[in-house]
Amino acid sequence: MDNHGWLDLIGIEENFDPGLDLFGIMNEDEFESNASFKGARADNGEPPKKKKIHRHTPYQIHELESFFKDFPHPDEEQTRELSLRVGLEKKQVKFWFQNRRNQLKIQFGRQENAILKLENERLRVENGFLKQKITRRICNNCGGNNGGSTLPMGFELDDRVSMPLIKPCGAYRLPYDRSALVNVAVAGMDELLNMAEMPNPPVEATRETGLVPLPSSALVEMLMDANCWAEMFPCLVAEAATVDVLSSGTNGTRDNALQVMDAEFQVLSPLVPIRRVPFLRFCKRHSDGVWAVVDVSIDSCNAANPQMFANSRRLPSGCIIQDMDNKHTKVTWVEHSEYDESTIHHLLLPLLSSGFGFGAPRWIDTLRRHCYRIAQLMSPAIHGENKRGITTAGTKSMLNLARRMTDNFIAGICASSARKWDELNVGNVGEDVRVMVRKNENLPGEPCGVVLSTSTSVWMPISQQRLFDFLQDARMRCQWDILSNGISMQLTINIAKGPGEGDCVALFSSDLTKNATLVLQETWSDASGALIVYSPVDVPSISAVMKGSDSSQVIMLPSGFAILPSGHGAEPQSNSDRCWTEHETDRCTSSGCLLTVGFQILVKGPGGKLTVESVESVSKLLSGQVERIKAALSVTC
Numbered sequence: 001m002d003n004h005g006w007l008d009l010i011g012i013e014e015n016f017d018p019g020l021d022l023f024g025i026m027n028e029d030e031f032e033s034n035a036s037f038k039g040a041r042a043d044n045g046e047p048p049k050k051k052k053i054h055r056h057t058p059y060q061i062h063e064l065e066s067f068f069k070d071f072p073h074p075d076e077e078q079t080r081e082l083s084l085r086v087g088l089e090k091k092q093v094k095f096w097f098q099n100r101r102n103q104l105k106i107q108f109g110r111q112e113n114a115i116l117k118l119e120n121e122r123l124r125v126e127n128g129f130l131k132q133k134i135t136r137r138i139c140n141n142c143g144g145n146n147g148g149s150t151l152p153m154g155f156e157l158d159d160r161v162s163m164p165l166i167k168p169c170g171a172y173r174l175p176y177d178r179s180a181l182v183n184v185a186v187a188g189m190d191e192l193l194n195m196a197e198m199p200n201p202p203v204e205a206t207r208e209t210g211l212v213p214l215p216s217s218a219l220v221e222m223l224m225d226a227n228c229w230a231e232m233f234p235c236l237v238a239e240a241a242t243v244d245v246l247s248s249g250t251n252g253t254r255d256n257a258l259q260v261m262d263a264e265f266q267v268l269s270p271l272v273p274i275r276r277v278p279f280l281r282f283c284k285r286h287s288d289g290v291w292a293v294v295d296v297s298i299d300s301c302n303a304a305n306p307q308m309f310a311n312s313r314r315l316p317s318g319c320i321i322q323d324m325d326n327k328h329t330k331v332t333w334v335e336h337s338e339y340d341e342s343t344i345h346h347l348l349l350p351l352l353s354s355g356f357g358f359g360a361p362r363w364i365d366t367l368r369r370h371c372y373r374i375a376q377l378m379s380p381a382i383h384g385e386n387k388r389g390i391t392t393a394g395t396k397s398m399l400n401l402a403r404r405m406t407d408n409f410i411a412g413i414c415a416s417s418a419r420k421w422d423e424l425n426v427g428n429v430g431e432d433v434r435v436m437v438r439k440n441e442n443l444p445g446e447p448c449g450v451v452l453s454t455s456t457s458v459w460m461p462i463s464q465q466r467l468f469d470f471l472q473d474a475r476m477r478c479q480w481d482i483l484s485n486g487i488s489m490q491l492t493i494n495i496a497k498g499p500g501e502g503d504c505v506a507l508f509s510s511d512l513t514k515n516a517t518l519v520l521q522e523t524w525s526d527a528s529g530a531l532i533v534y535s536p537v538d539v540p541s542i543s544a545v546m547k548g549s550d551s552s553q554v555i556m557l558p559s560g561f562a563i564l565p566s567g568h569g570a571e572p573q574s575n576s577d578r579c580w581t582e583h584e585t586d587r588c589t590s591s592g593c594l595l596t597v598g599f600q601i602l603v604k605g606p607g608g609k610l611t612v613e614s615v616e617s618v619s620k621l622l623s624g625q626v627e628r629i630k631a632a633l634s635v636t637c
Contacts, residue, residue, distance in 0.1 A: 068100055184298070195207065204337065206334070210368060212367055234410060235529075260279075262278045267414075271347060394545060405534075421436040435619065436453045446557075453598065456623075464564075472523045520542065
């Protein structure tokens with residue numbers, strides 16, 4: 001960004017024309033005061049003649065502007081020297097500087113009003129953010145009733161079941177300096193552009209380039225909207241909010257848009273803690289059809305509370321977006337962060353250190369899937385296989401239902417504060433198993449009662465593709481599904497939602513009778529990992545959805561699997577080969593993968609209490625399912 005970056009960002013030079021001389025070209029003895037231009041008449045009673053409007057030359061403008069930046073109030077000697085240099089009268093120079101200062105005052109006044117409006121909007125958003133946090137997560141250290149033995153959601157715990165203490169959560173207000181934020185954003189943008197082009201990257205960074213079926217303008221708008229951004233990357237972003245808007249952009253676009261955001265980043269495993277990061281997001285239009293969006297942590301602007309940023313920092317990361325044609329956009333994604341490795345389970349360390357946990361390839365793959373899903377939802381006709389009795393509107397309702405199911409599954413294995421889960425500690429449950437609980441009361445799409453979620457991650461010495469093919473095959477389901485009672489399933493509906501063979505939403509049935517057991521399943525698989533999520537559904541509800549009815553009322557308790565590259569063997573030996581990926585063929589592969597298994601089940605305890613026995617029973621179901629999968633695939637470890 002040039003020397004006008006800050007002025008351009010806040011719009012100070014919006015209407016000023018530095019080349020216009022409102023006072024004309026006047027000799028010394030022809031000069032009149034400002035009052036002579038306010039309707040005064042000449043001595044003969046006639047209106048004075050209008051002075052000729054003169055435009056300065058480009059050279060004069062450049063010299064005046066350059067001098068004004070350093071000396072907005074020049075003294076007599078400076079004015080004289082400048083007038084000789086640019087070939088203007090001293091009084092012309094004086095009036096140009098006076099006009100320039102007045103114009104800045106006007107623009108600063110407008111900007112101050114705009115800042116006050118933005119501050120009011122920020123406070124409104126932050127207030128809503130606080131309310132959202134308070135209702136979603138309770139601090140067990142200070143906010144529990146009766147010493148924390150009774151949960152605020154309304155059910156009691158057995159004495160042998162405890163909840164781990166969590167840090168008080170909620171939105172924060174940082175005492176940051178706005179001008180410092182602008183400087184950090186501009187420097188971050190420069191670093192992002194450099195990393196997108198340099199052949200030898202920093203060792204912590206990853207880069208990936210791909211085509212997505214979305215125009216650049218639409219993608220920029222989605223990235224600058226916190227809710228849309230989180231919806232685009234459900235496997236990576238647990239929650240996002242815009243807590244401050246410093247600039248909404250210029251000329252009705254997102255060019256120079258700058259905002260403070262807060263997000264929770266996640267990996268699909270209970271063994272990786274959530275990363276909560278406050279950061280700046282800065283958007284810049286560099287040329288026609290070329291945009292760049294950069295994120296950078298704001299801890300470099302604020303040292304008041306360094307512990308807030310101890311676990312993770314988002315170094316300059318983001319994407320360069322370039323229109324290729326009217327249907328596709330080239331996206332170059334750069335991901336660069338620092339985090340505390342001591343908080344990561346040893347099983348997941350290779351995945352994160354190799355760049356596949358939060359790296360750029362995962363962002364590009366997720367973006368592609370989202371774009372294809374949007375294209376499906378917007379398409380007037382959706383093609384699929386075996387779509388017995390389903391309308392086009394019904395197909396879209398099925399896709400929305402599957403998305404809600406998958407979002408709930410992800411929330412059940414990642415302990416984000418965005419959901420109403422509370423984590424439990426149970427003595428006989430292994431430390432590699434996460435147990436969470438919540439109580440539902442008349443919430444649409446969820447059963448009433450106490451719901452338990454258990455999840456764990458294990459290493460599997462087989463390829464991701466082999467494991468995915470086995471788990472998503474309905475004919476193999478009886479070999480691993482403890483709750484299926486050995487009943488085989490048949491595919492009745494299959495809706496493709498992406499170019500990949502396994503990227504689909506399917507409906508399985510145990511038979512074709514009215515008493516059939518129906519299972520809704522969503523799957524996808526690519527180089528960044530795979531997902532299989534399923535849930536039993538009742539016949540009347542799914543029949544209505546297939547005809548286009550609202551899917552938000554369908555009750556589901558999702559379970560499923562997330563498969564990630566193990567990362568073993570991917571650790572580079574030098575900077576030049578550290579997973580700085582440009583093509584799919586460059587991605588590291590290994591014979592093993594990481595399998596995350598998640599269960600959600602409705603439990604009922606005597607007297608409404610959640611007992612150790614009910615928690616242990618659900619955990620046994622989880623371990624039993626893992627053992628069945630290993631046995632079916634002849635995995636002995």
